[in-house]
Amino acid sequence: MFLALRELRAARGRFALMGAVVALIAALVGVVSGFTAGLGDDTVSALRALPADRIAFSAHAGTDFARSGVDPATAAGMAAAPGVRATPLGVTITRGTTRRGVPVDVAAFGVDPAGFLAPRGLTGDGVVVSRGLADDGVRVGDTLVIDRIGLRVPVVGVAGRAAYGHVPAAYVSLDTWEKIRASSGPREYSAVALKTGDRADVAALDRRFGTRTVARDAAFAAAPGYSGERITMNSILVFLYLIAPLVVGAFFAVWTVQRTPELALLRALGAARRRLLGHTMLQAALVVVGASAVGGALAAAVGAALGSAVPFSLPPGTLLGTVAAVSVAGLAGSALTLRRVTSPDPLTMLGANR
Amino acid sequence: MTVRTTADLALESVTVVHGTGAARTTVLDSLDLSFSPGRLTALVGPSGSGKSTLLAVAGALLRPASGRVLLGGEDVVPLSDARRACVRRERIGYMFQSGNLLPGLTALDQVLAIGHLNGRRVSGLRDAAAAALESVGLAHRAGHRPEQLSGGERQRVALARALVLEPAVLLVDEPTAAVDRSQAAGLAALLGDAVRGRGRTAVVATHDPAVVEAADEVVDMAALAGGQRPRP
Numbered sequence: 356m357f358l359a360l361r362e363l364r365a366a367r368g369r370f371a372l373m374g375a376v377v378a379l380i381a382a383l384v385g386v387v388s389g390f391t392a393g394l395g396d397d398t399v400s401a402l403r404a405l406p407a408d409r410i411a412f413s414a415h416a417g418t419d420f421a422r423s424g425v426d427p428a429t430a431a432g433m434a435a436a437p438g439v440r441a442t443p444l445g446v447t448i449t450r451g452t453t454r455r456g457v458p459v460d461v462a463a464f465g466v467d468p469a470g471f472l473a474p475r476g477l478t479g480d481g482v483v484v485s486r487g488l489a490d491d492g493v494r495v496g497d498t499l500v501i502d503r504i505g506l507r508v509p510v511v512g513v514a515g516r517a518a519y520g521h522v523p524a525a526y527v528s529l530d531t532w533e534k535i536r537a538s539s540g541p542r543e544y545s546a547v548a549l550k551t552g553d554r555a556d557v558a559a560l561d562r563r564f565g566t567r568t569v570a571r572d573a574a575f576a577a578a579p580g581y582s583g584e585r586i587t588m589n590s591i592l593v594f595l596y597l598i599a600p601l602v603v604g605a606f607f608a609v610w611t612v613q614r615t616p617e618l619a620l621l622r623a624l625g626a627a628r629r630r631l632l633g634h635t636m637l638q639a640a641l642v643v644v645g646a647s648a649v650g651g652a653l654a655a656a657v658g659a660a661l662g663s664a665v666p667f668s669l670p671p672g673t674l675l676g677t678v679a680a681v682s683v684a685g686l687a688g689s690a691l692t693l694r695r696v697t698s699p700d701p702l703t704m705l706g707a708n709r
Numbered sequence: 710m711t712v713r714t715t716a717d718l719a720l721e722s723v724t725v726v727h728g729t730g731a732a733r734t735t736v737l738d739s740l741d742l743s744f745s746p747g748r749l750t751a752l753v754g755p756s757g758s759g760k761s762t763l764l765a766v767a768g769a770l771l772r773p774a775s776g777r778v779l780l781g782g783e784d785v786v787p788l789s790d791a792r793r794a795c796v797r798r799e800r801i802g803y804m805f806q807s808g809n810l811l812p813g814l815t816a817l818d819q820v821l822a823i824g825h826l827n828g829r830r831v832s833g834l835r836d837a838a839a840a841a842l843e844s845v846g847l848a849h850r851a852g853h854r855p856e857q858l859s860g861g862e863r864q865r866v867a868l869a870r871a872l873v874l875e876p877a878v879l880l881v882d883e884p885t886a887a888v889d890r891s892q893a894a895g896l897a898a899l900l901g902d903a904v905r906g907r908g909r910t911a912v913v914a915t916h917d918p919a920v921v922e923a924a925d926e927v928v929d930m931a932a933l934a935g936g937q938r939p940r941p
């Protein structure tokens with residue numbers, strides 16, 4: 356401990372520089388993680404909030420609500436199947452205007468007001484808006500005008516925060532949803548939400564009704580923007596996790612080469628290899644873990660400064676995970692250089708080669 | 710036969726070969742030499758005669774091609790690297806020509822560092838370290854870092870560090886080579902003080918008349934080589 360700390364203090368400028376780089380990387384990882392989670396929530400939180408465990412789409416629609424269409428007979432047939440609770444679901448993104456004339460995007464979720472998907476307070480002709488619309492000034496008692504068709508829907512409740520494809524959700528009855536969808540074809544829902552027990556034979560249902568049933572979370576991928584955003588953000592994270600060990604590794608490689616003479620001196624004076632390794636690892640741990648924690652705090656501060664206007668979500672668990680992951684990546688980088696710590700030759704102390 | 714002490718240091722038919730191929734040189738050739746505890750031995754001889762090499766062999770820094778190095782009666786040549794490092798830190802004090810000090814550490818910390826390498830609690834060594842600095846006349850420089858010390862002062866810090874744990878053997882290579890004349894005389898006197906009446910074996914390789922003057926015995930490497938049996 357003694358020598359490790361004294362060396363750290365003696366070279367505090369260099370360690371501070373390296374620490375600053377690690378802290379910035381950790382902060383960036385935290386911020387990117389926060390946006391990944393925040394944007395993800397903003398895209399699929401309405402789906403995640405559905406109290407269903409599976410969703411049945413029509414056969415060739417993939418998991419895309421816009422392309423899928425399920426007729427009422429299928430929905431009813433599924434609901435009648437043993438061991439399954441089923442209720443129709445309509446999903447359409449549209450535009451509306453609030454009482455104050457503010458234009459808003461609305462992800463209209465058509466649900467049966469008596470079914471298990473319905474939010475508290477939903478009526479046959481009203482709308483329950485999610486928190487995001489309430490933030491835009493929509494209040495219970497207001498009227499929301501659906502632009503294209505001029506439909507006026509009274510606001511009867513406010514549910515929690517839920518969004519689909521970066522658009523805040525609003526729950527309406529299936530009848531209202533049919534009007535919003537404004538399709539000239541036969542009556543159709545987007546999909547059927549299912550609550551299945553362990554005994555339910557989903558494959559048999561799909562064969563019987565010509566549907567394609569997936570787990571609720573598997574439907575996320577087709578939400579507008581979801582896959583693209585995740586690939587972008589995750590590739591940034593992957594690169595950061597590659598950069599972190601390389602930066603720390605390069606720093607410790609240079610640091611170790613620079614103090615080759617001192618390491619040779621310590622070896623000559625009889626320092627055990629284990630002690631020199633431990634001492635270098637301790638320095639790395641102090642700097643890397645400390646800097647990662649600072650970076651984590653920085654990311655949390657960024658999140659707090661952004662407020663609720665921006666889709667950013669960095670809960671304490673994720674933040675701690677980020678700090679730990681950057682620390683591990685950094686320590687792995689420093690471990691790459693450990694071999695050099697014990698390689699300086701103590702014989703170089705003799706004679707005038709210094 | 711005298712009583713054997715931990716300070717006994719003897720080389721028995723030690724041969725050291727440096728380099729390979731055309732650069733291959735036999736530096737020490739079946740050398741027999743023993744040093745007396747309580748006396749300061751000066752190793753003299755022309756440059757390249759093997760003084761530093763002898764110190765390296767005696768100090769368990771270099772393994773000879775053959776021969777035995779007896780430290781307190783124990784041959785340290787066949788010991789493992791880890792055991793030889795342990796011998797170095799526990800039983801031998803070293804002082805090199807230059808580069809003795811760790812950058813950025815105060816004189817006091819330099820002395821404490823050797824205790825740390827020995828697994829001692831540094832807090833328990835502060836008094837001994839301060840006393841060691843005092844004994845080399847540097848009590849007033851305890852808080853100074855290497856770049857704030859003169860060449861002679863640095864060497865005295867190195868001597869304080871070499872002595873603080875009271876090693877049985879003190880090995881010194883050209884202590885005054887990078888030091889001016891007036892400092893050299895002071896260092897030579899300190900070396901003498903470090904040995905006499907303390908039962909410690911001390912060997913110093915030097916070209917400096919002031920150091921030779923302070924020594925109790927002088928071993929001339931050139932004479933040793935010449936006096937040995939001819940090579941086969």
Ligand SMILES: Nc1ncnc2c1ncn2[C@@H]1O[C@H](COP(=O)(O)OP(=O)(O)OP(=O)(O)O)[C@@H](O)[C@H]1O
Nearest residue numbers: 706727728734736755756757758759760761762763
């Ligand atoms: N690593 C090495 N490889 C090859 N030869 C070496 C090596 N180290 C030392 N030598 C040779 O060994 C001989 C003895 O070197 P040593 O350093 O012991 O001499 P010295 O008496 O200490 O000299 P000086 O008074 O200049 O310090 C020299 O001829 C030197 O060239």
Ligand SMILES: [Mg+2]
Nearest residue numbers: 706707760761
């Ligand atoms: Mg020499």
